[in-house]
Amino acid sequence: MGRYVARRLLQMIPVFIGSTLIIFLMMYALPGDPVRAMMGDQAYDPSVVASKRKELGLDLPILQQYWNYLSGLVQGDFGTQIASQQPIADVIARVFPVTIRLTIFAFAFVSIVGIGLGIIAGLRPDTLRDRGLLTLTLILVSMPSFVLGFLLQWLLAFQWPIVKPTVQDDTDITQLLLPAIVLASLSLAYVARLTRTSIAENLRADYMRTAVAKGLPRRRIIGVHLMRNSLIPVVTFLGIEIGNLMTGAIVTEGIFNVGGVGNEIYQALIRREGATVVGIASLMVLIYLAASLIVDLLYAVLDPRIRYA
Template sequence: MAFYILRRILQAVPVFFGATLLIYFMVFAMPGDSIAALFGDHQPSPALIDQLRAQYHLDQPFIVQYFFYITGIFRLDFGTSFSGQPVIEVLSRTFPVTLRLAVMSVAIAFVLAIIIGLFSALGKDGVFDNSMLVLALIFVALPIFVLAFLAQYFLAIQLGWFRPTVGADNDWGDLWLPAIVLGFSVYATSMRLTRSSTIDTLNQDWVRTAYSKGLPRRRVIPVHVLRNSLIPMVTDLGTVFGVLMVGATVTEGIFNVPGVGNTLYQAIIRGENPTVVSFVTVFVVVYVFINIVVDLLYGLLDPRIRYVSN
């Protein structure tokens, strides 16, 4: 196990450098002058612009800029935004909010997908199964901004169950409405995966053997069927968690969540390249870490999976 974890970490090293190099190149290769854009129509003196370019190493060749950036990352120095605020402070303020939102969303999607997917598979082609499949298709086809506005209007404004917006003072309770929206936006795919995986597992010979040995249904379903059916969904939800960390921009904007997605969007609008690159770099690290955790979960769900050194 230890050797496998070490090998996966070493495999992640070239992924990290390759992803950060590509991200850095794409962001800083965008047309326009980000320094000049800060001042709009009131341009300062050329000397001041040259001074700011030198401060952010923008007067250096690309590979030199990347070297300064990547060495700063290993010192936990993510640079300074064009507004003069250290990026690490922006991250420390916004990342926990988005992390809480992603955890709550994944938990909602995970629980719903297991329960509904399992009962749909057990009652295949029944009324409940067909109804849930139609409902899942609706959630798949419904854009997330439409779902967010509907939830905000009916659940928050009309019924008053939740706060319509989150704001600066937020806790776990304030994030329930955007978490429900995000959870339902990814629930449909996970539910269909759970259903199809459970149906496939129910048709395996070893499940019929368990029944023939006299094991009761209440043991066969949770221990033998459900456990082995969770592997595809764990893979999907591991990917979804990374996507939610990155792609919650629309939802955070609608509900005014002071998280990473909302801040990243504002940084892109303002052309704050150091903030954009640093945020995306953190996303890369989180995504790689989540994939390693998902790989380790396979062995817990399926005892037949072993981590070998070769």
């Protein structure tokens, strides 16, 4: 197991470099000048812009800029915002906890409700509740998150004043519940359908008939034999979905005025702040890689037959 983990950690290095390089090149290939955007509509001297670009290292070849960025990143330096001259690490430290809280609530909602609905439907396939779940999840899959967000905002905040329409305090858990539900809606549909399909398929497996024939208690048959084998594809999806929830928060945070990573990326794109976007994206890549490794290690916990040499 230790050798497998070490090998996976080494494999993450080229993956991280390749991912961040692609993001870096895409951001700096976009039209516009962050220094010019910083000056707004006011008159400017081209020599001042050129001097500022040289000061920030934006006049260097693109690969040299990436190497400088990567060298600083190894030392924990994510760069500096051009507009505010604030370290990007401080920006991430300010907005990332908000997105983390929102993602945790969304992930918990997806895991508990999605798996629960999938189990209920999968244990009784081709019944009324099974068809009802498939219909509900199909609606959620077909509905864009911004449509669902505005719909729930209109219903629960304006028609029935149960919650506030926007998040006014990022530390208030109750104000983050509605954005978390909207953020989790698409993932919830996929998890419920995937759990339902996996359980319905494993119910017909030979090992399940053997467990029943041996006279094992139904609770043990479902809780140990059925669930542990059925959750392997679900765990795979949930591990990847952690990163998707964080990146998907851009739309949700905009609807509910949440001051998290998504809102910061949106503002950085408007200002052509490539360093901010790349810095946040680099952290997202690390989260994806860590989640992927944890999911692979969980396979051996769920299925004892899986071992890593």
